[in-house]
Amino acid sequence: MAKVVAVVSGGMDSATLLYHILDEGHEAWAISVDYGQRHVKELDFARQLCEGVGVPHQVADLSAINPLFGNNSLSGREMEVPEGHYAEESMKQTVVPNRNMILLSVAIAWAASNKCQAVAYGAHSGDHAIYPDCRPEFADAMDNAARLCDWNPIELWRPFVHMDKGEIAKRGFDLGVPFEKTWTCYKGLELHCGKCGACVERKEAFSAQGLPDPTRYDG
Template identity: 90%
Template sequence: MAKVVAVVSGGMDSATLLYHMLDAGHACWAISVDYGQRHVKELDFARQLCEGVNVPHLIADLSAINPIFGNNSLSGREMEVPEGHYAEESMKQTVVPNRNMILLSVAIAWAASNQCAAVAYGAHSGDHAIYPDCRPAFADAMDAAARLCDWNPIELWRPFVHMDKGEIAKRGVQLGVPYEKTWTCYKGLEKHCGKCGACVERKEAFAANGLIDPTDYAD
């Protein structure tokens, strides 16, 4: 059993990651980051998720750095959220420059201050085409840096990096993850829009394995 900081965004992947770590017997702390994203519904869901499994949860407020991310549909307010499948060129509008390096650096700092053995995050193979900071090469480089940044070497765990979202959903159902209490949609409306890339991928993840999708979609 190890002491682990899990990066929990409030979405499906990070929720499954948290349950996966707990199932393995690890002592977990969870961290979420407010980087001035388009909406904070995901942070509310992350908090509720952690409360449900009695995991200490910290929201790191980095909202002041929002202007450095430029014009994109996730941290900006002027660009519309694109709809359609992740494979579309328009999904590159959802890239927040260097986001995972920033989030992971903050998580690694918290892990170091608590003498934790590792930081875990939920990058998966479906993200590779669009998000460079979800690719194995990036994770390997961050793992190498984390092992050098403190007197206590910290590992970067990414158990889903070779899995797709459907496989993650299947694992989450096995673990009893309350997916109805997770938030994926980029738009942050009352319900999941059902049309943005994140919602489309969420729908496909459940359908790929014949799983019941508990999500309340507006469409």
């Protein structure tokens, strides 16, 4: 059994990741990051998920660095969140520069300070085309860095990196993940918009596996 810090955003992938780690018999700690994202309400969902399984949860407030991320539709407010499928070029407007390296660096620091053996995050194959910091090559490089950044080597786990969103949804369903208590939509309104790339992918994930979708969509 290992002591593992899981990066938990409050979405489907990280919720399944958390349940997966516990199912494997590991001791899980969870960290979420406030980087000034438009959909900051996801952090409330992360907290509820962690409370539901009795996992310690920390929120790292990095909102002060928000201006460094430039003009994108997730950390900024001037650009509208694009609607459509992730395959569309417009989805690149949702890229927050170097986000995963920043999130993982904070998680690795917390893991090192508590003598944890690993940090885990839920990057998957469907993210590769749009988000360069979800590629296996990036994860491999971060794994190497994590093993060298402290006298206590830390591994970077990414169990879903070769899975698609549907496969993750199936794994979560089998584990009993309460998907109705997760948040995906980039717009961060009262309900999931049903139209942004994240919502479209969420719908497709449940549909592809023939699973019931408990999400309330506005459209």
